[in-house]
Amino acid sequence: MPRTPFRDGVKIAALTAAILVALALAPHRAHAQDIRTAVVAGGCFWCVEADFERVAGVREVVSGFAGGTVPNPDYRQVVSGGTGHLEVVEITYDADVLSYAQLVDLFLRSIDPTDAGGQFCDRGESYTTAIFVETAEERRIAEQAIASAEAEIGRDIVTPVRDAATFYPAEDYHQDYYRSEDIILTRFGPRRKSVAYDLYRDACGRDARVAEIWGPDAPFVN
Template identity: 40%
Template sequence: MRFSLMTFCALTTLALLPADHAEAEQREAIFAGGCFWCMEPPYDKLEGVISTTSGYIGGETERPTYEQVSGGGTGHAEAVKVVFDDEVVDYATLLDVFWHNIDPFAEGRQFCDVGDQYRSAIFPLDQHQRRLAEASKEEVEARFERDVKTRIEASAPFWKAEEYHQNFYQKNPVRYRFYRAGCGRDDRLEAVWGDAAGTP
């Protein structure tokens, strides 16, 4: 089979592209850890994470609004979708970041935010993620010798939250810091995790 010079150049260029250009290496993960404003920063600073998106998951209502979800009753949880390069960071590492940024012993709430919409939950997107999520939960329970209230829920449609919620900690840093401190998030994380607690 003969190749033209143009075809040969195109194939050579594709072969030489850096690994991070390959679509197959991008994966997604979804975690609910209370206020989604506070779950974006720890992932954004993690090498290998491509993007984070705040949104809603786990309920029946299609295209829910913040007012609907925050009012309760829709079944959704505030969550963050993480797009990552699994050649740089793996799902197990994302799980580790998740646990150290939540209170795994709080049920139907996280920190000062009360209600099922602020529950902590992991939403595995395939069986591999589910196995790792279940194993990580067992590890946390064994470490603390306590029942973990964080749920491992079935995959469900993820609805992107309103634009003003995206990267809120960057758009409104003063309000974000005030909320985070007032909610007692960091104090509780330190009480649970000590020096390994997640950071703002």
Template identity: 45%
Template structure:
């Protein structure tokens, strides 16, 4: 099994698209990239710890590749918005592909360049590619949010994410 970490706004909205894919055994909501060990949601929301909300994906690379995960990631985010995603604003919601090694970095960089060259977006692709930092699972109430709170999850999706995805990725 391998692990991948992606940040793309509120972690609630980043779980379901990965969780439903064959070869993915677990998707955990959490925090990464900050200066405090084991931060709480309130600490991260204060924008004083430097953490980003993210998901850690445990997957079987013989069933789904890292490149496929990156492609799923692009289709969940607005890669032209550096300081938040949809209704979620601020540094803790910025879009980041966290890489564990040079091979993952090369895949992410090539995929980003391909997306930039595709003409799908008129603004620059600003999603960053950064070296993975320690990942801290979020509190239990944030895990599997789309399953435990489908009504509230649906409201979060309707904060612009669903419409954006439909408009940009309908093909």
């Protein structure tokens, strides 16, 4: 069939469109984000959530429970004991910005990993620490981070590395507690949740103890 200007024009237009689509998609493919999740237990989940929501590369932090035997537990069940669950957070992060090794290093330096009985003023099993891992590589990284942290402070770290467990989000009341403007009744009288959180964190001695252990390496102590 003889070539015509019309047929050539259609072919050129189709080729141009294909090239433009490929160019439009290329940056997205080259910069595809590696979104992952990590679950850690560091005592009061309000505090761990508040710390990690300001880390570059973290997309979301959700307070919840993991590690126990009771399905869909609520807060009162967990803190009363007997469920086996710990207060945890699920951290969603971009691994192209924040590596798992960096995340674990930050976590260990935001807690007292030498305390097997709870964290700071919060005592009991539900407030103990742990790193929940999903793969053999995560376990290797977490164990290496613990060994490095032990060498840094010259003390045994009791925070265990545990196999991944089902994560149960806590009630809405507990999410983003540290920045909520909702008014609640506290022992100090009516206060916004954000204010009550600051009072609690200070009274519990969390930052003071973390600074005592980690000194200038404590990432979240102001």
